[in-house]
Amino acid sequence: MRIGIFTSGGDAAGMNPALKAFVELTLEKGWEPFFVYNGLEGLIDGKIRKASYQDVAGILHKGGTIIKSSRSKRFYDYEYRKRAYDNLKKHDIEKIIVLGGDGSFRAMDVFFEEFGVSFAGIPVTIDNDIYGTDYCLGVDTALNVIRMLLDNIRDTASSFGRAFVVETMGRECGYLALVSSITSGAEICVIPELDVDFVSLKRRLSKELASGRGYVLAVVAEGSNKTxxxxxxxxxxxxxxxxxxxxxxVQRGGNPTVFDRLMAYKFIEFALENLRENIHHMVGFKDEKFYLLPIKDVVSHKYKINDFLLKLGRRMTR
Incomplete structure (x- = not known):
């Protein structure tokens, strides 16, 4: 059996460990692994090549993706999707693993309906905002990068007695800012999911400053537009x-953490074990277990941050 893999959308640390796992585990099963370079664009342009151990040697520690990524407007048009399908047929590729987000999954769901190419989606995004999974590959590395940067900024804030407002990525979801605020001990957290009471904030922080607080650290998600x-x-x-x-x-790059490296292998292994005919599902991770979720369920629901995290974050909004 011939199986392809591609990375799509925003890059994230964890993609390369997943590619390494894909090649090693596919060959172990006696199947043939193929790389599709440059995401959906590469699928259209036929940038497909058989992968080997040599291709993935020494990539485990690298951020980003060695097979490149893209966002494709052309894939919206049927003629280009047909071209992509013909390219897969030329290589006799029967099934696909997609490392990406819900936009990539939507595109592949249409592709499945039209041409019947089975695929398994693996959630990869530092925003951690895909419905049906508690964890997306790459978010742990991003959080550790932010943690290091916030620790560094706090050193300067405390030395000069200043306030620092740090904006994290997260266009529609405040997960990065929220978890980073909680784990860095920030005084203020601003995310789209929580309202901010500036009157209460002023009352609390004024009292703390009068009692000896020397600096303030505020973490703001870009999607809140309140930096x-x-x-x-x-x-x-x-x-x-x-x-x-x-x-x-800078939040997207960096060496993948131990956790992201291990999870990459686990995601890929579960995907390969369940990559059967007529599958168009995402591999989700919930309650410490992997499971399959239909793509239509993934793309028709909106991700919501865990209530416990929101409860902790609410303390920093007033």
Whole structure:
């Protein structure tokens, strides 16, 4: 059996360990692994090549993806999806594993309905915002990168007695900002999922500053669109010298953590064990177990952050 794999959408640490696991486990089963380079665009352009042990040697520690990624507008058109299907047929590839997010899964679900190519989706995004899974590959590395950067910023904040507003990634989901706020001991957390009571914040922080607090650390998710508002609040309402730091794409890179490396192998192993005919499911991880969830369920529901995490975060919004 010939099986292909590609990475799609935003890159995340954990993709390369997953590619290594894919090649090793596929060959172990006596199947033939194929790489599709450059995501959906590569599927359209026929950038498909048989993979070997040599291709994945020495990639376990690397961030990003050695087979590249893309976002494809062309895949919206039937003629390009047909071309992609013809390219798979040329190589006699029967099934696909997709490392990506819900946008990639939507595209492949249409592809399945039209051409019957079975696939398993593995959730990979640092935003950790895909329905049906508690954990997405790459988020642990991103959180550890943010943790290191926040620890460094706190050193400067405490040395100068300043307020720092740190903006994390997360266009629609505040998971990164929330977990980072909780685990770094931030004084303020601002995410789309929680309302901020600036009156209560002023009352609490004014009391703490009067009692000896020397600095303030605020973590803001980019999707809240409140980074400048928080900075203005700290400067004008609390009278603090304030700096804004936007972390940006450094959050996507870096060496994958031990946890992301192990989970990459587990995701791939479960996907291969269940990659049967007529499958178009995502491999989810919930309650410490792997399971299969129909893609239509994934793309028709919105991810919600765990209530316990929101409860902890609410303390930093007032």
């Amino acid at each position: 400048q508002q928080v900075a203005d609040f700290l400067k004008n309402d609390l009278g603090m010298e304030t700096r804004i730091t936007t972390l940006g794409h």
